[in-house]
Amino acid sequence: MALSIDSRITLNDGRKIPVVGLGVWQAAAGKETRKAVASALECGYRLIDTAKMYGNERDVGAAVRESGIPRDEIFVTTKLWNSDHGFDAALRAFEGSRRDLGLEYVDLYLIHWPVPRLRGESWKALLKLREQGLARSIGVSNYTIPHLEELLKSSPIPPAVNQVEFHPFLYQRELLEYCQGRRVQLEAYSPLTRGSRLKHPVIKEIAAKYRKTPAQVLIRWGLQHGLVEIPKSVRPERIRENADVFDYEIESADMARLDALDERSHLAWNPDDLP
Numbered sequence: 001m002a003l004s005i006d007s008r009i010t011l012n013d014g015r016k017i018p019v020v021g022l023g024v025w026q027a028a029a030g031k032e033t034r035k036a037v038a039s040a041l042e043c044g045y046r047l048i049d050t051a052k053m054y055g056n057e058r059d060v061g062a063a064v065r066e067s068g069i070p071r072d073e074i075f076v077t078t079k080l081w082n083s084d085h086g087f088d089a090a091l092r093a094f095e096g097s098r099r100d101l102g103l104e105y106v107d108l109y110l111i112h113w114p115v116p117r118l119r120g121e122s123w124k125a126l127l128k129l130r131e132q133g134l135a136r137s138i139g140v141s142n143y144t145i146p147h148l149e150e151l152l153k154s155s156p157i158p159p160a161v162n163q164v165e166f167h168p169f170l171y172q173r174e175l176l177e178y179c180q181g182r183r184v185q186l187e188a189y190s191p192l193t194r195g196s197r198l199k200h201p202v203i204k205e206i207a208a209k210y211r212k213t214p215a216q217v218l219i220r221w222g223l224q225h226g227l228v229e230i231p232k233s234v235r236p237e238r239i240r241e242n243a244d245v246f247d248y249e250i251e252s253a254d255m256a257r258l259d260a261l262d263e264r265s266h267l268a269w270n271p272d273d274l275p
C-alpha cells in the first residue's frame with residue numbers, strides 16, 4: 001500500500017512508529033517549540049522527537065496534551081543524555097524527562113549516544129522501564145555495528161530503533177542492511193543535512209524533475225530506503241512541506257544518483273570514535 005502521513009512501521013516489539021515525525025532539536029524552549037509541535041500535529045504528524053538535551057521536553061508535553069488528540073495516537077520519543085548514564089542515574093533521568101513532559105509514559109526512550117563503559121548498565125535501566133510500561137519501546141541512537149553487536153550479545157531483547165544521522169551524503173548502507181537483517185528500525189536524523197546541502201545540483205535537478213523541493217526529495221529518499229524520517233522545522237510552511245512527500249515516488253535511477261552522493265561525511269560527532 002502507498003505510504004501516507006498516517007503510515008506506521010511495526011517495530012520488533014509489535015508497537016507501531018509513524019514513518020515521518022517532527023524533530024525539535026534547536027527549537028527554542030517556550031513558544032517556539034509549542035507552536036512547532038502544534039503545527040505539526042495539525043498537519044497530521046503523529047511522531048515528535050525530543051531529548052532531555054534539547055531543553056524543550058516541557059513544551060513538547062504541553063503541546064501534546066493541549067492538542068486534544070488522544071494520547072495513544074501520538075508517538076513521543078525522548079532520550080537519555082550522556083551525563084546520565086549508569087543504572088540508577090538513567091532511571092532518575094527518565095523520571096525527570098517523564099515529569100517534564102507531563103506524560104504517563106513515553107513511546108520510545110533512546111540512549112542518545114553509546115557512552116563508553118556505562119552504556120550496558122544504562123540499557124538495563126531501559127529494560128526495566130520497558131517492563132514497567134513507562135517506556136513502551138526502547139532503543140538506541142548513534143550506535144554503530146560494533147555497538148549493536150555488543151548490545152545484542154548481552155540483552156534479552158534487541159533495541160526497537162537505532163536513530164542515526166542518515167542522508168545521501170552519509171548513506172550508511174552497511175548499517176542499514178545490518179539493522180534490517182535484525183529488525184532494528186533505523187530512524188534518520190538530520191535528514192535535511194540541517195539545510196546545508198539543499199542547493200546541491202543533483203538534488204535540485206531531481207527536485208525540479210518531480211516538481212518537489214530539495215527537502216521533499218531528501219525525505220522521500222529516506223522513506224524509500226525504509227527509514228523513519230524526523231525533519232526539524234519551526235516554520236509552519238516548512239513543517240507542511242516536509243510532510244508533503246506522499247504523492248510521488250523517486251524512480252530507481254534517481255535513487256541511485258542520490259545514493260552515489262555518499263561522502264561518508266558526518267555533520268554530528270562520528271560515533272565510530274566511541275570505543
Ligand SMILES: NC(=O)c1ccc[n+]([C@@H]2O[C@H](COP(=O)([O-])OP(=O)(O)OC[C@H]3O[C@@H](n4cnc5c(N)ncnc54)[C@H](OP(=O)(O)O)[C@@H]3O)[C@@H](O)[C@H]2O)c1
Nearest residue numbers: 023024025049189190191192193194195215231232233234
Ligand atoms: N539522536 C541524535 O543524536 C540526533 C542528532 C541530531 C538531530 N536529531 C533529531 O533529528 C531531528 C532532525 O535533525 P536536525 O535538526 O539535525 O536537522 P534537519 O532536520 O536535517 O534540518 C533542520 C534544518 O533545516 C531547516 N529546514 C527544515 N525544513 C526545511 C525546508 N523544507 N527547506 C529548507 N530548510 C528547512 C530548519 O530550519 P527552520 O527550523 O528554520 O525551518 C533547520 O535549520 C532533530 O531535530 C532531532 O530531533 C537527533
